[in-house]
Amino acid sequence: MHLETLSNPRIxxxxxxxxxxxxxxxxxxxxxxxxSRGTVHAVDSVSFAIEPRRLVAxxxxxxxxxxxxxxxxxxxxxxxxxxxxxGTVVYKDTNxxxxxxxxxxxxxxxxxxxxxxxxxxxxxxVYKVGTQIEExxxxxxxxxxxxxxxxxxxxxxxDRHDEVIASLKRxxxxxxxxxxxxxxxxxxxxxxxxxxxxxxxxxxxxxxIADEPTTALDVTTQAEVLxxxxxxxxxxxxxxxxxxxxxxxxxxxxxxxAVMYGGQIVEEAEVNELFNQPLHPYTNGLxxxxxxxxxxxxxxxxxxxxxxxxxxxxxxxxxAPRCPFVMDKCWKTKPPLHETGPEHRVACYLHx
Amino acid sequence: xxxxxxxxxxxxxxSFLTRNEARLGLSxxxxxxxxxxxxxxxxxxxxxxxxxKQNVGPILASPTMAHLFGTDxxxxxxxxxxxxxxxxDLVVSFIVIASSFLIGIVLGAIAGFWGGILDEILMRSxxxxxxxxxxxxxxxxxxxxxxxxxxxxxxxxxxxxxxxxRLARGEALQVSxxxxxxxxxxxxxxxxxxxxxxxxxxxxxPMLAYATLDIGTVVVVYAGLSYLGLSVQPPTPDWGxxxxxxxxxxxxxxxxxxxxAVIIALVVIGFSLLGNALRDTIESxxxx
Amino acid sequence: MNFATFVLRRLGLAIFVLLGVAVITFTLSHLVSSxxxxxxxxxxxxxxxxxxxxxxxxxxxxxxxxQFGYYLLAxxxxxxxxxxxxxxxxxxxxxxxxxxxxxIAFFAIxxxxxxxxxxxxxxARYNHTAVDYSISGFYLAGIASPYFLLAxxxxxxxxxxxxxxxxxxxxxxxxxxxxxxxxxxxxxxLLEGQWSIxxxxxxxxxxxxxxxxxxxxxxxxxxxxxxxxxVLHANYIRTARAKGVDETTLFFKHALRxxxxxxxxxxxxxxxxxxxxxxxxEVIFAYPGIGQYAVQALSNLDYPSLLAITLVLAVxxxxxxxxxxxxxxxxxxEIRLR
Numbered sequence: 011m012h013l014e015t016l017s018n019p020r021i022x023x024x025x026x027x028x029x030x031x032x033x034x035x036x037x038x039x040x041x042x043x044x045x046s047r048g049t050v051h052a053v054d055s056v057s058f059a060i061e062p063r064r065l066v067a068x069x070x071x072x073x074x075x076x077x078x079x080x081x082x083x084x085x086x087x088x089x090x091x092x093x094x095x096x097g098t099v100v101y102k103d104t105n106x107x108x109x110x111x112x113x114x115x116x117x118x119x120x121x122x123x124x125x126x127x128x129x130x131x132x133x134x135x136v137y138k139v140g141t142q143i144e145e146x147x148x149x150x151x152x153x154x155x156x157x158x159x160x161x162x163x164x165x166x167x168x169d170r171h172d173e174v175i176a177s178l179k180r181x182x183x184x185x186x187x188x189x190x191x192x193x194x195x196x197x198x199x200x201x202x203x204x205x206x207x208x209x210x211x212x213x214x215x216x217x218x219i220a221d222e223p224t225t226a227l228d229v230t231t232q233a234e235v236l237x238x239x240x241x242x243x244x245x246x247x248x249x250x251x252x253x254x255x256x257x258x259x260x261x262x263x264x265x266x267x268a269v270m271y272g273g274q275i276v277e278e279a280e281v282n283e284l285f286n287q288p289l290h291p292y293t294n295g296l297x298x299x300x301x302x303x304x305x306x307x308x309x310x311x312x313x314x315x316x317x318x319x320x321x322x323x324x325x326x327x328x329x330a331p332r333c334p335f336v337m338d339k340c341w342k343t344k345p346p347l348h349e350t351g352p353e354h355r356v357a358c359y360l361h362x
Numbered sequence: 363x364x365x366x367x368x369x370x371x372x373x374x375x376x377s378f379l380t381r382n383e384a385r386l387g388l389s390x391x392x393x394x395x396x397x398x399x400x401x402x403x404x405x406x407x408x409x410x411x412x413x414x415k416q417n418v419g420p421i422l423a424s425p426t427m428a429h430l431f432g433t434d435x436x437x438x439x440x441x442x443x444x445x446x447x448x449x450x451d452l453v454v455s456f457i458v459i460a461s462s463f464l465i466g467i468v469l470g471a472i473a474g475f476w477g478g479i480l481d482e483i484l485m486r487s488x489x490x491x492x493x494x495x496x497x498x499x500x501x502x503x504x505x506x507x508x509x510x511x512x513x514x515x516x517x518x519x520x521x522x523x524x525x526x527x528r529l530a531r532g533e534a535l536q537v538s539x540x541x542x543x544x545x546x547x548x549x550x551x552x553x554x555x556x557x558x559x560x561x562x563x564x565x566x567x568p569m570l571a572y573a574t575l576d577i578g579t580v581v582v583v584y585a586g587l588s589y590l591g592l593s594v595q596p597p598t599p600d601w602g603x604x605x606x607x608x609x610x611x612x613x614x615x616x617x618x619x620x621x622x623a624v625i626i627a628l629v630v631i632g633f634s635l636l637g638n639a640l641r642d643t644i645e646s647x648x649x650x
Numbered sequence: 651m652n653f654a655t656f657v658l659r660r661l662g663l664a665i666f667v668l669l670g671v672a673v674i675t676f677t678l679s680h681l682v683s684s685x686x687x688x689x690x691x692x693x694x695x696x697x698x699x700x701x702x703x704x705x706x707x708x709x710x711x712x713x714x715x716x717q718f719g720y721y722l723l724a725x726x727x728x729x730x731x732x733x734x735x736x737x738x739x740x741x742x743x744x745x746x747x748x749x750x751x752x753x754i755a756f757f758a759i760x761x762x763x764x765x766x767x768x769x770x771x772x773x774a775r776y777n778h779t780a781v782d783y784s785i786s787g788f789y790l791a792g793i794a795s796p797y798f799l800l801a802x803x804x805x806x807x808x809x810x811x812x813x814x815x816x817x818x819x820x821x822x823x824x825x826x827x828x829x830x831x832x833x834x835x836x837x838x839x840l841l842e843g844q845w846s847i848x849x850x851x852x853x854x855x856x857x858x859x860x861x862x863x864x865x866x867x868x869x870x871x872x873x874x875x876x877x878x879x880x881v882l883h884a885n886y887i888r889t890a891r892a893k894g895v896d897e898t899t900l901f902f903k904h905a906l907r908x909x910x911x912x913x914x915x916x917x918x919x920x921x922x923x924x925x926x927x928x929x930x931x932e933v934i935f936a937y938p939g940i941g942q943y944a945v946q947a948l949s950n951l952d953y954p955s956l957l958a959i960t961l962v963l964a965v966x967x968x969x970x971x972x973x974x975x976x977x978x979x980x981x982x983x984e985i986r987l988r
Contacts, residue, residue: 118894123892131884132885132888136908136911145895193983193984210893486667490667493967493971495925495967498944498963503678505956506678506682582796583926586796612806623796623799630795
């Protein structure tokens with residue numbers, strides 16, 4: 011499948027991943043939601059890793075568990091209904107699943123940051139944008155001084171002001187002095203999302219989780235913001251976990267893509283490999299949904315069937331009801347995720 | 363948005379009646395309404411004692427079986443006095459609310475629908491009336507007219523309509539901008555009455571909820587004015603006036619001033635519960 | 651529209667409303683009796699000297715619209731008529747009584763916030779539990795109570811049963827009122843270092859203010875509770891958590907700051923309640939403020955005082971609404987800058 015029209019700017023031999031110093035390792039993560047109508051199995055035994063300065067995209071439809079995955083990693087799951095019942099999240103050799111609330115908070119922002127889908131509601135409406143970024147910087151600094159025993163003088167509001175402007179400039183916001191004095195409702199959607207990125211990166215995290223950051227934006231702005239995020243990775247030494255429902259979006263910027271269905275990863279590969287050799291029928295289905303400009307008539311083929319009921323436990327392949335290649339075996343046991351080639355894993359009996 | 367079907371009404375009623383607030387409120391209100399109606403029809407004949415007759419028992423007696431609420435400084439039975447005063451507050455409140463409702467809906471619908479200068483006039487006049495507290499204004503009017511139950515009622519009727527007019531106007535504005543009004547206009551059905559048939563039903567709901575809550579407010583204001591001696595004159599019993607008259611006995615016979623006051627609060631609580639339940643039901647029906 | 655334009659517009663509206671109120675009081679003064687002198691002089695209208703003076707000053711023989719013009723002029727000069735009952739111009743009587751009422755109002759507002767806000771926070775934090783329901787019951791009882799009930803109730807409990815607080819008056823009998831610097835007795839007492847007088851005044855102030863606060867704090871609690879519940883689920887709270895903000899800062903700087911905004915809109919309800927309730931509370935506690943003045947004027951058919959008080963109270967309400975609107979714009983940037 012050729013996707014010349016989907017630009018992929020940084021494919022080069024040098025972006026081959028290293029096998030050690032993973033920023034993030036998720037092992038068998040399982041998260042349930044208790045609801046009045048039953049237990050929803052949102053994330054089902056998910057494992058993957060992210061290396062430094064790499065962009066990994068998790069792609070799936072709504073209900074695939076991708077947002078829950080993101081919240082679980084940063085420890086923002088609403089814990090009365092949600093519960094992590096198995097698995098670990100290891101960030102730079104620290105097992106986050108063992109930490110208590112206060113310890114986990116210490117990692118949020120300055121180690122793992124997260125930006126969300128709707129920037130208008132995600133920014134505090136009564137504070138200026140600059141003030142909110144400044145708060146992020148102040149948090150970073152207070153943590154730095156906690157770690158260093160003989161700390162120097164804390165910076166003042168005015169030193170931080172310079173850094174606020176710098177962080178806005180970094181996300182290519184023109185007229186940053188002016189923008190810092192604005193309230194969120196005075197800015198456009200694209201600007202707000204840039205502000206959120208600026209705010210997150212101002213804390214210098216090693217991992218930025220971006221949950222559908224461009225969904226609420228128009229297509230042109232979408233492309234700009236994605237490109238910005240990609241470019242900033244090297245500049246600030248951050249890895250990005252991009253959560254999205256849009257495979258096309260992922261293909262524009264990801265190094266590796268993990269496809270999720272029904273709370274599980276069904277296929278995971280380097281981006282070129284995935285597009286040249288999609289193995290899982292669901293991935294194929296997703297690819298067929300992408301409109302490509304090269305065809306004269308855009309033929310969109312939706313995936314048949316309907317959304318999975320996650321309250322059920324399945325001891326067979328969750329995609330079986332919708333799979334055009336389903337076999338008897340698929341209804342009997344769950345296909346495990348296994349490697350079919352270098353850096354390519356798939357959970358499907360078609361490829362055993 | 364269409365005409366209410368009887369289906370919808372049944373569902374509404376059911377949703378309403380299952381709420382605890384509604385049940386509690388209804389029971390309280392029902393008691394007071396029943397008493398009012400009975401008293402209006404039978405007068406003092408059903409009461410244990412004549413409310414204005416003095417020395418039917420010892421002076422300032424505390425509550426006993428013979429005198430449920432005790433007796434006052436002139437030996438009158440307090441229970442009979444409180445019961446016979448029930449229609450006063452309630453009837454005045456109902457009439458005031460009803461008239462404010464009607465006046466408000468008419469003025470508001472006109473202003474909201476036609477807009478322009480009519481709207482401005484309405485808004486500014488309500489602004490002015492809002493600036494003077496209801497009780498103070500009613501007080502001034504009642505003083506001029508002379509203190510009596512009826513005059514007090516007139517005074518309140520004159521000043522109470524602005525919130526209803528504003529509510530109606532707001533709803534009318536929203537409705538008049540909806541598409542089906544446009545299509546009704548273009549299809550030639552420019553008859554005012556037909557549009558009123560669309561407009562009025564949609565305005566009614568929020569106004570009814572507000573009116574129910576508002577009854578409590580009128581009761582309190584009326585009681586306050588009665589306390590100041592601007593409504594019925596002695597010896598006719600009226601709750602507010604009774605509180606004022608018995609105030610000196612606060613230490614020696616605390617039930618005397620407190621009982622009428624608590625009864626007033628009870629009426630207000632009943633209508634508040636009812637109004638809250640009504641408003642919640644309307645909101646939940648709007649969501650579905 | 652920027653802030654200055656906003657303020658000017660509100661100011662213009664306020665002036666217009668005040669004019670309207672003047673029209674109403676003017677109309678009322680002419681409805682009092684066929685003799686317009688009665689509205690200005692009350693029972694002194696028989697007094698030839700005063701009558702002649704007033705007829706001339708206010709052109710009481712001229713057509714209505716001319717009279718209204720002079721009426722406005724009189725108001726602007728602070729001439730509100732003469733109270734025979736008090737034996738002084740109404741404006742003097744007002745000047746003496748208004749500070750006392752304002753003292754009550756000030757403390758009542760403080761108490762309303764001091765009771766209403768923490769309870770609202772608690773009700774939100776423990777929503778749908780017994781704590782929440784008991785708080786609701788508590789404030790519902792307060793809101794539903796007629797003006798005099800809470801005052802009487804407090805009087806019984808705090809004064810006659812527990813003997814904690816005095817039963818009435820602004821000061822104890824032994825107090826000599828402090829020299830009027832600001833004309834607010836409590837402030838004057840403080841300024842002159844008369845601590846015991848200040849404390850005495852304060853103890854006399856508690857019950858009237860509390861009686862008012864208990865009747866109105868419920869609205870603050872209810873609004874704050876609903877608003878907090880909304881805000882705590884907002885996305886920007888999630889963002890703040892993702893930034894690593896600690897829970898205390900999160901609650902006060904982020905959540906409460908946003909949740910308090912709707913509370914400001916209650917200002918007009920609160921002021922109306924205070925203005926009305928003070929009539930009753932001052933009578934029951936014999937506190938020498940405008941409320942007591944008004945009730946006295948009522949019993950004595952002191953028309954000039956009554957009408958003037960109506961006007962003055964309306965002015966207070968309009969001004970506080972204006973202040974509340976401005977405060978709301980300050981607190982909510984969207985209003986001010988859109």
